[in-house]
Amino acid sequence: MKILLVEDDANDVAFLKACLRRQDVKSVELVRVASMADAVGALKNNQFDVVLLDLNLPDSTGQNSVRSIQNADSSAPIVVLSGEGDEDFAIEILNRGVQDYLVKWEGDGRTILRAIRYAIERKRSEERLSFLAQYDPLTEIPNRRHFQDQLERASTRARRGNKQIGLLFFDLDHFKTVNDTLGHQAGDVLLGMVVERLKTCVRSGDLLARLGGDEFAVMLEDIEGPLAAEAVAKNILSVFEKSFTLGSRDISITASVGITIYPNDTNDPMTLLNNADIAMYQAKDRGRNNFKFFTQHMHEEIIEYHRLESDLRNALLNDEFVLMYQPQIGLADGKVQALEALLRWNHPERGFLLPAEFLSVAEESGHIVPIGLWVLERVCRQLREWQETGVPLLRIAVNIAPANFHQSDFHRQVEATLGRYGIPPGLIELELTESSLMENTDNVQNALRRLKLTGVRLAIDDFGTGHSCLNYLRQFPIDVLKIDRSFVMDLGRNEHGTAICGLVLSIGRSLNLEVVAEGVENETQLAYLKKHGCGSVQGQYFSMPVRPGELAAIFESHGTKANKHPVRDPQDTAVVSVQSGRNR
Numbered sequence: 001m002k003i004l005l006v007e008d009d010a011n012d013v014a015f016l017k018a019c020l021r022r023q024d025v026k027s028v029e030l031v032r033v034a035s036m037a038d039a040v041g042a043l044k045n046n047q048f049d050v051v052l053l054d055l056n057l058p059d060s061t062g063q064n065s066v067r068s069i070q071n072a073d074s075s076a077p078i079v080v081l082s083g084e085g086d087e088d089f090a091i092e093i094l095n096r097g098v099q100d101y102l103v104k105w106e107g108d109g110r111t112i113l114r115a116i117r118y119a120i121e122r123k124r125s126e127e128r129l130s131f132l133a134q135y136d137p138l139t140e141i142p143n144r145r146h147f148q149d150q151l152e153r154a155s156t157r158a159r160r161g162n163k164q165i166g167l168l169f170f171d172l173d174h175f176k177t178v179n180d181t182l183g184h185q186a187g188d189v190l191l192g193m194v195v196e197r198l199k200t201c202v203r204s205g206d207l208l209a210r211l212g213g214d215e216f217a218v219m220l221e222d223i224e225g226p227l228a229a230e231a232v233a234k235n236i237l238s239v240f241e242k243s244f245t246l247g248s249r250d251i252s253i254t255a256s257v258g259i260t261i262y263p264n265d266t267n268d269p270m271t272l273l274n275n276a277d278i279a280m281y282q283a284k285d286r287g288r289n290n291f292k293f294f295t296q297h298m299h300e301e302i303i304e305y306h307r308l309e310s311d312l313r314n315a316l317l318n319d320e321f322v323l324m325y326q327p328q329i330g331l332a333d334g335k336v337q338a339l340e341a342l343l344r345w346n347h348p349e350r351g352f353l354l355p356a357e358f359l360s361v362a363e364e365s366g367h368i369v370p371i372g373l374w375v376l377e378r379v380c381r382q383l384r385e386w387q388e389t390g391v392p393l394l395r396i397a398v399n400i401a402p403a404n405f406h407q408s409d410f411h412r413q414v415e416a417t418l419g420r421y422g423i424p425p426g427l428i429e430l431e432l433t434e435s436s437l438m439e440n441t442d443n444v445q446n447a448l449r450r451l452k453l454t455g456v457r458l459a460i461d462d463f464g465t466g467h468s469c470l471n472y473l474r475q476f477p478i479d480v481l482k483i484d485r486s487f488v489m490d491l492g493r494n495e496h497g498t499a500i501c502g503l504v505l506s507i508g509r510s511l512n513l514e515v516v517a518e519g520v521e522n523e524t525q526l527a528y529l530k531k532h533g534c535g536s537v538q539g540q541y542f543s544m545p546v547r548p549g550e551l552a553a554i555f556e557s558h559g560t561k562a563n564k565h566p567v568r569d570p571q572d573t574a575v576v577s578v579q580s581g582r583n584r
């Protein structure tokens with residue numbers, strides 16, 4: 001152990017030496033200096049395990065002495081030697097980077113050695129803590145906090161020097177899949193390998209940081225312009241061209257990079273990181289494995305999203321949604337046999353909005369869940385109203401978002417809503433999307449079974465546009481397939497659409513499912529569908545969605561296939577639903 005003793009008083013030195021000698025520690029090497037100037041010189045040229053420091057030296061006193069030692073070697077643990085009178089002061093400076101203190105002439109060699117060992121340990125854990133505060137323990141590169149500090153400093157420098165900073169923000173595409181399939185440990189190993197490769201594509205002055213999870217950032221200080229940042233982005237992407245070997249597996253993974261330039265896009269460093277994040281999401285949206293520069297337009301899109309999202313929050317409260325109904329015409333008799341409820345938003349400033357204008361925001365923000373329940377409720381209320389005013393009762397198809405379908409008690413919500421209005425479940429058809437049915441098949445199968453037990457009919461909407469798996473289709477208790485408008489549109493126009501329509505119709509026939517075609521606009525389409533056994537159609541050719549009040553005219557011109565079960569007293573249904581609940 002190498003000790004630097006900084007002490008000007010010869011008696012104190014003699015006492016300490018005597019104490020240590022008595023301990024008979026062979027490996028102790030003591031270097032003594034009598035001034036701060038000599039201490040600093042010794043620290044510059046040698047590595048010491050600990051510094052024993054008398055605060056009052058000829059050329060330095062008090063806290064200044066501590067600071068001078070720390071500046072000379074920030075990694076050396078310090079034990080202060082205090083006189084009897086300065087104990088309070090010694091304790092006070094423990095909080096300022098001193099690891100321990102000894103009162104001169106007190107104690108013996110054992111206590112002195114113990115203090116030294118303790119100081120060394122304490123310094124080590126302090127360093128570890130400050131490392132963890134600034135660095136990512138897994139990859140040992142700077143963490144988010146460090147990165148933000150540096151970014152702030154760099155932007156101050158850039159502002160003064162009129163320089164540009166490039167900021168790249170990226171994450172690994174589908175990294176979650178790696179974690180989910182190979183385990184978190186394998187994910188960590190992969191991250192480590194990725195960082196090793198990334199280090200090769202940044203210059204020594206650039207700052208590479210792990211911001212969390214699989215998110216990374218690179219700061220390029222003092223760049224010529226966007227092209228320099230683009231070059232680094234391309235380097236980053238090329239790092240992923242070769243696969244990574246994890247044990248016996250070869251893993252191919254890509255990244256998506258967002259780029260922003262200071263001060264072109266903003267001069268606030270925190271917004272800068274945010275902008276790069278926004279740009280990265282655009283890169284992901286455009287198919288991943290590429291980079292995107294932040295643009296003001298992206299920023300506006302985000303603002304627009306937040307505006308719609310907050311308007312949506314009030315829309316239910318303010319009763320701004322309305323439902324329109326589109327008839328489905330049975331092809332066997334040309335009569336209206338069902339309706340599809342379609343959501344519209346009467347926005348106080350923007351006017352009448354179609355689902356395309358707000359549904360994705362509602363889904364992303366989760367607002368779709370209460371909205372979906374509102375739709376179901378409103379449909380039931382409408383049926384009840386029609387029953388009471390003598391309007392012929394038709395089955396109504398209701399679109400169900402994946403978020404609603406995935407609620408574990410969705411079937412109970414359906415049952416409760418129907419019960420509240422006394423609606424026979426056969427009058428409701430729930431339209432599910434293929435994406436709802438994609439995930440874990442066991443869960444989906446159970447959810448479908450529970451829904452089926454409530455007595456409602458189940459349809460797959462936009463069939464063929466997502467990932468249909470014919471095998472599952474056979475196992476799912478589905479009643480109806482809806483051919484998507486995009487395929488119907490191509491009927492008679494190209495072979496592709498015609499082939500798909502024909503295919504869906506034949507699947508329907510062989511699995512004994514009803515087929516409804518959407519978006520029928522002309523005679524040609526209608527003729528084809530009729531000829532190939534399509535059950536019913538909906539579309540402009542008959543009627544676009546209309547308000548409830550306009551349905552009477554349509555019923556008059558087409559007639560309806562009125563429903564055979566009258567709406568019951570709500571209480572009856574409540575009893576029925578309790579019983580069916582017990583049977584399960």
Ligand code: C2E
Pocket residue numbers: 326341342343354355356359372375399400401431461462485518519520521538539540541544545
């Ligand atoms: P969808 O369920 O496939 O509904 C059919 C869409 O095609 C409706 O658009 C309808 O107005 C439109 N359409 C029907 N026939 C024709 C036609 O001949 N020509 C043309 N050009 N369009 C036709 P809409 O009402 O804008 O709804 C779009 C989508 O929004 C729906 O597609 C559905 O996925 C979703 N959606 C609508 N209402 C709800 C709802 O209450 N809840 C949920 N979760 N989604 C809904």
Ligand code: MG
Pocket residue numbers: 340399431461
């Ligand atoms: Mg639909």
Ligand code: MG
Pocket residue numbers: 461462482484485518
């Ligand atoms: Mg559809």
